[in-house]
Amino acid sequence: MQIFPFDITARSGAARMGALHTPRGAIRTPAFMPVGTAGTVKGLYPEQVRAAGADILLANTYHLMLRPGPDRLTRLGGLHRLMRWDGPILTDSGGFQVWSLSALRKLSEEGVAFRSHIDGSAHFLSPERAMAIQADAIGADIVMQLDECAPFGAPRAAIESSMLLSARWAERCKSAFGERPHQTLFGIVQGGVFPELRRESAARLIDIGFGGYAVGGLAVGEGHHAMLETLDGLADHLPDTRPRYLMGVGKPLDIIEAVARGIDMFDCVLPTRAGRHGQAWTWQGPLNIRNAKMAEDDTPLDGALDCPASRDFSRAYLHHLFRSGEMLGQMLLSWHNIAFFEALMARIRDEIASGGFPEFLIHQRAEWKSQAAAPRPRVGE
C-alpha cells in the first residue's frame, strides 16, 4: 500500500488546507468528489467535471461489480480508460449499497452474500473480494475498506458489534491489499453517534495503519446537529498527517461545518440529483428553477462562476427547459451545481489560507441557516 504524500499548507482551528498527491495528480483539499456511480457523473461530460474544478471522482463498487462487472472491467482496461477520466478515482467499498439497495443479503464473519437489485443474481462481497474489485478490476487510486453500516437508530450493542466487525474486516482488507505502489487504502471509522465507539474504531484503524481515514455511517438520518456533534473532537483521535474523509456528505453548510471540524474530503450525489430535479445551488441557497417567478428572469444562475451553465443561460431558459421536460435543463443544472460545489471548496480553501475561514463560516451559517443535513440517499446516485 502506498501512503500518498499529504501536504497541509494552511490551518484555521481544526480546518486544514492542502493537497493529497496521487500518481494521477494532486487533490486540493478540502475536496469535493463528484459521484460517478456507474462510471459517469450523471449528465456531465468528463471534461466538464474536470473544468469545474474536480480533482477526483467517486465511483460505486456495488454498481460497477453488477454492471459491467469486474471481469468485463478488467478486459476493458479498468474504469479510468473506460470512462475517459485520467484523474484519480476513489471507490467506496460497496458495503453501504449492499445494505441499502440489494435484496436477500446474508451477513457472516466472512463477508456478505446478496442478490443484485437489477436482476436478482447472486453475489458475494468479502474484504478480499472488495480489494480485488476496487484495486484490480476498477483500478481505483483510493480504495475503501469493506465496512458494515449498522442502520441508524440501532441499539448501541448492535452498533458496537458492527463497528468491531468492520475493524476486523479492515485488517483483512489491509492484508489483501498488499503491495501496490500506485494505490492507497483508507479505513472507515464507524460507531454511530457514540463518541466512545467512534474513538475505539479510530484507535483500531490507526493500529492497522491506513493511507487515510474516513468517517462512515453519518448523514443517514441522524440530522445536521447530531452529525456535527459526532464529528466534534473526532479529528483529534485521527492522525493529523493523514486525510480525513466524511462519506456521503453533504449540503454546502454540512461541508463547511465539517471542514471546521477537521474533515478534508467529501462526496455527495446532491449536486447532480438536485440538478436533475430542478434545484440549483447558489450562494444565497437553493432555488427551484420550476418556480413561476423564474419564468421571465433574464439573469443567469451565477454570472461570477466560470462555468457556461451558470453564466451563459438565463433562469428563464432553464425554467422553460424544465417545464418542457428537456434533457438540456437537467444537463445544465447538474453542471452548474457541480461547478458551484467545486467553487465552494475553492472558496473554503482560500478562506483557510487567508485567515477568513471563521468569519466565512459564521456568514454562511446565517445565510443558509434553514438547511438541515442532507439525508444520505438510499439508491446510490
Next chain:
Amino acid sequence: MQIFPFDITARSGAARMGALHTPRGAIRTPAFMPVGTAGTVKGLYPEQVRAAGADILLANTYHLMLRPGPDRLTRLGGLHRLMRWDGPILTDSGGFQVWSLSALRKLSEEGVAFRSHIDGSAHFLSPERAMAIQADAIGADIVMQLDECAPFGAPRAAIESSMLLSARWAERCKSAFGERPHQTLFGIVQGGVFPELRRESAARLIDIGFGGYAVGGLAVGEGHHAMLETLDGLADHLPDTRPRYLMGVGKPLDIIEAVARGIDMFDCVLPTRAGRHGQAWTWQGPLNIRNAKMAEDDTPLDGALDCPASRDFSRAYLHHLFRSGEMLGQMLLSWHNIAFFEALMARIRDEIASGGFPEFLIHQRAEWKSQAAAPRPRVGE
C-alpha cells in the same frame, strides 16, 4: 420580405452545391438542419450543434407558441437570445403539428382552431398569426407559410382542395409578412403524391413569389420510392435560383437521393431521436449500441469524425451507459448522430464539387440498400 442571396457554386445533374446567405451567417447547401423543437436540440449544447457543422437550426412554432408562448418569447427577446444560438433559425408554420398533435382542431378558411396537447388550452392559428409568431415573437430568420397537411392516403379531391387552401394561405402569409429587411419567407408545395397537383401548387407559389420553396407532405408514410417518385422532376418546376427544402426528411439515403433530385435543405428529428434510443448512424449504416456484441467493443463509433462523442469513447462504454440507463449515453449518441449527419452533408457538398456525386450515390445506395424512408414522427421531436 428579404430574398437571401443564394450562390450555386457547383452542380452534378440536378444536385447543387452552394450557400444561402442570411444576416446571421451563410448556410452551406445541401444543408441538414438539426431540430430544436422547444428551443433546444435535444441533449446537445448549442456550441456542440455549431461545432458539428450545423449552420442553421429548425424550431417548431407549435411547441413554442404553447410554451413559453409568443408573449413571453417577445418579452425575453426572441428565441436566438433565449437559447443562445446566434446562427440562423428556420421555423415551421405549426401546421403539421396542429394536424398531428393537437386535439379538437377545427379548420376554416380563416385558419385553424385547436386545443393544446399539453393543457387543453384553446389556440388559433391563421396565416397572419403564424407570421406574427414566427417572425416577431420567435424572430426566425426563415419563416414558413402556414399550410394544411392532408393526411396520407386521403382521396385526390381532398388533397387538391387542401393544396388550394394552402395556396390561398400562402398569399395571405406573403401579405402579412410585409417588409422585413432581415427575414425571408418560404412557400410550401403540397399536392400529395400527385405530380400534376404538385406542379399546380408550385406554379401558384411562384406567382406569389417566395424566398425559397419547400416540399411538404412527404415522409408521412408513403415510403421511400413513392417519395422519390414525387420528387422526380419536381425541381424543374421550381425556380433554379431559389433554395428548395424537403421538410421532415430523413434517413441518410433519403437525403442523398433527394439531393440528386435538386433539394438543398433538410430537417429531421432522426439523429437525436435515434440517439436517445441507442441507435448510432455510421457510414456502414445504423448500429444498435445495446447489442450484446458492443459490450466489449473497444473501438469508437467513428474515429475519423472530428467529434468527441464519435472519437473519444468506446462502443463498450456507450453500451454500458445505455444498459445502465445513464443520460450521458443519450447525450453522446445524439451528439454523434448530429455530427454524422453534418459530416454526410459535408461529404455530399464535396462530392458535388469534385464531380464524384453520381458514384457516391451509387455506392451509398448499395451500402444502405435496406433503408426505407423514415416515417415522419407524429409527435414533433
